[in-house]
Amino acid sequence: KMPEGEKRQWKQEEQQQKGEQEGLIEFYSSYKELFQFFCSNTTIHGAIRLVCSKKNKMKTAFWSVLFFLTFSLMYWQFGILYREYFSYPVNLNLNLNSDRLAFPAVTLCTLNPYRYSAIRKKLDELDQITHQTLLDLYGYNMSLSRSDWSVPGTQKRSSRSLLHQVQRHPLRRQKRDNLVNLPENSPSVDKNDWKIGFVLCSENNKDCFHQAYSSGVDAVREWYSFHYINILAQMPDAKALDESDFENFIYSCRFNEASCDKANYTHFHHPLYGNCYTFNDNSSSLWTSSLPGINNGLSLVVRTEQNDFIPLLSTVTGARVMVHDQNEPAFMDDGGFNVRPGIETSISMRKEMTVRLGGSYSNCTEDGSDVPVQNLFSSRYTEQVCIRSCFQLNMVERCGCAYYFYPLPAGAQYCDYTKHVAWGYCYYKLLAEFKADVLRCFHKCRKPCKMTQYQLSAGYSRWPSAVSEDWVFHVLSKQNKYNITSKRNGVAKVNIFFEEWNYKTNGESPAFTVVTLLSQLGNQWSLWFGSSVLSVMELAELILDVIAITFILGLRWFRSRQQLSALGSSPAAQGNAACHAEAPPLGASPHRFSVEAVVTTLPSYNSLDPRGPSREGGVAHE
Numbered sequence: 001k002m003p004e005g006e007k008r009q010w011k012q013e014e015q016q017q018k019g020e021q022e023g024l025i026e027f028y029s030s031y032k033e034l035f036q037f038f039c040s041n042t043t044i045h046g047a048i049r050l051v052c053s054k055k056n057k058m059k060t061a062f063w064s065v066l067f068f069l070t071f072s073l074m075y076w077q078f079g080i081l082y083r084e085y086f087s088y089p090v091n092l093n094l095n096l097n098s099d100r101l102a103f104p105a106v107t108l109c110t111l112n113p114y115r116y117s118a119i120r121k122k123l124d125e126l127d128q129i130t131h132q133t134l135l136d137l138y139g140y141n142m143s144l145s146r147s148d149w150s151v152p153g154t155q156k157r158s159s160r161s162l163l164h165q166v167q168r169h170p171l172r173r174q175k176r177d178n179l180v181n182l183p184e185n186s187p188s189v190d191k192n193d194w195k196i197g198f199v200l201c202s203e204n205n206k207d208c209f210h211q212a213y214s215s216g217v218d219a220v221r222e223w224y225s226f227h228y229i230n231i232l233a234q235m236p237d238a239k240a241l242d243e244s245d246f247e248n249f250i251y252s253c254r255f256n257e258a259s260c261d262k263a264n265y266t267h268f269h270h271p272l273y274g275n276c277y278t279f280n281d282n283s284s285s286l287w288t289s290s291l292p293g294i295n296n297g298l299s300l301v302v303r304t305e306q307n308d309f310i311p312l313l314s315t316v317t318g319a320r321v322m323v324h325d326q327n328e329p330a331f332m333d334d335g336g337f338n339v340r341p342g343i344e345t346s347i348s349m350r351k352e353m354t355v356r357l358g359g360s361y362s363n364c365t366e367d368g369s370d371v372p373v374q375n376l377f378s379s380r381y382t383e384q385v386c387i388r389s390c391f392q393l394n395m396v397e398r399c400g401c402a403y404y405f406y407p408l409p410a411g412a413q414y415c416d417y418t419k420h421v422a423w424g425y426c427y428y429k430l431l432a433e434f435k436a437d438v439l440r441c442f443h444k445c446r447k448p449c450k451m452t453q454y455q456l457s458a459g460y461s462r463w464p465s466a467v468s469e470d471w472v473f474h475v476l477s478k479q480n481k482y483n484i485t486s487k488r489n490g491v492a493k494v495n496i497f498f499e500e501w502n503y504k505t506n507g508e509s510p511a512f513t514v515v516t517l518l519s520q521l522g523n524q525w526s527l528w529f530g531s532s533v534l535s536v537m538e539l540a541e542l543i544l545d546v547i548a549i550t551f552i553l554g555l556r557w558f559r560s561r562q563q564l565s566a567l568g569s570s571p572a573a574q575g576n577a578a579c580h581a582e583a584p585p586l587g588a589s590p591h592r593f594s595v596e597a598v599v600t601t602l603p604s605y606n607s608l609d610p611r612g613p614s615r616e617g618g619v620a621h622e
Contacts, residue, residue, distance in 0.1 A: 251303060255280075403427065
């Protein structure tokens, strides 16, 4: 049996020990203890060497350097992996598909800028001025060699407005850069050392520059084209230039062994390439090739003889053809090529689709809605549509008028030097900035994420042959009322077909995903430390323990500072006086005190009989 006081004390100690054994959170008393426990129990290779070799300082230093060097190399590899991940690399996926293919749109132009009746008189006046200019510069009299170009209107004096504008922008010679300082009558200056061009000045004539060309042919064509565009821009209604003559240009049209009709083509006018016809541009009824091969495509017989044409604007004979996707404008300068007269041109096509990843992986756009350039064309977004719209918008902003070759923005009007005197000066200045990307059009306009292209290859043969040309031209003269003046340069044949049904799709997929990143990080961690994900959690636990111990030690330090400040603020005199009052004076007799001892006899191990406590008391007196 125990006394009640000892029972309570024993129970309190037992509960205290039990609470210490069942504690949920255990903190270490120092950083050293924490580090020793971590190195002794972690699954990270090499960490235990930092503890077990502590009696040998050389080994401890060696393993410490090796451990932290390994950590540094691993995190260096981690940095490389993160840099590669955030560069968003892609894999190129090449797929070959086989299916019946929708036939693309085909645009064919006459290469013959037509002398339209609405502007015939002004064109004749411009021709007369040009003839005189060529006579002055080169001594060539075009009217004498080709008097059939002249009409009675050209014999009259040119209108004052056109003559004034031509005199404002004359075609003249200019010495080359290395001969500028020599006089004109110098014997070392030859006629071939001159450049040909025309002068363009600002509205107040304070700034002028010479638009020069090394070739006289290019200079004459560009100068004539400049005035020709001004004449076209003066037309109040563009429909006045719509003089389509399909039957007089295309003698035969067949697709998939069936004849074409007017529902299969649309017509538009190009200032330099004349009348243009686009086949299979109607999205409601698209052509589909039943089989690949020359007999299952589009076959055209076209007239290439130029009657009533503009010789100073068009210097080639034939036709121009371009293959493009539906709902895309035909930019004949970019993707077209010429068809030679008297030749059968067979064009085989291979379809190729490109699908790019958007977002962070590439700078492509889905539909152009996120491109800061207004689409002026009535078609879907393409990169060339955006670039030309960007130039036209800058043209309207800088020059106050729009360029005739591109669509007209809302509220603007086409450039005409009778209304906009210095538009030519502004245009050529702006064109130089555009080509140098000062306008940032090539930067603003992005590639579409999905685009379709056609890879073309052409073959040529003489058509009609020498033995068959008589009956071919005879049939054409009877059926199409073709007046033969030049058999060899009068007609041409074009065949456009799919080479095969297989088409290629170029796709993109992410090369570095989150799963790939985690896998690569795990590979590096295993390479340098031979550990797993749980080892990473152990390291995270170590970091959390360090933070917790730091917080606890800081809290203890803060409380100790508060206690010291509280003790320092209490009066010391009061404490000393209390101590002197309680102390007995010197020489006084000491106090008497008694001690009561309680002895408890433990039960004997040889007997199971309990024994009660025996008490002996005594009082000691001093």
